[in-house]
Amino acid sequence: MPRVKPLQAALMATPDETEAQFYEALQHADLDRVMSVWSDDEDIACIHPGGPRLVGAQAIRSAFESLFANGSVDARISQVRRIVAGGFAVHHVLEELRVATPEGPQRAYVLATNIFVKTPQGWRLLAHHASPGSPRQVQEFSDEPSMLH
Known part of the structure; x- marks a missing residue:
């Protein structure tokens, strides 16, 4: 099956824009856009x-x-941590998924890493790795920055 024509690079001029396009496409179940x-x-x-x-x-x-x-995937990201090095960017995110169940709407959490590469056509997704999360993992634990006085 042929690859779809990529969105114009102007729409994905930064890793953040590419990430936004990805999650918006999930919310609309738009396979070509994904x-x-x-x-x-x-x-x-x-x-x-x-x-x-x-x-x-x-x-x-x-x-x-x-x-x-x-159906579509109602995923919203938060707690985005960004690392940019040259032509690569890594985003660590918390995905909050809203899922319809017989008991009513429920929330699920996923910890994900999105890796982007800069190409002549703009920033593109190179890898997406998602792991099951839990409400406990909504909190973030990190080293406190050290300060010299």
């Missing part, structure tokens, strides 16, 4: 919570196609 944020690299990778490592555009596309068979 795939347009990914790099053209053969070794792009995606790991869904509790799932196998998916390598390559076809494997990733198939997984999102299956996921969207159940």
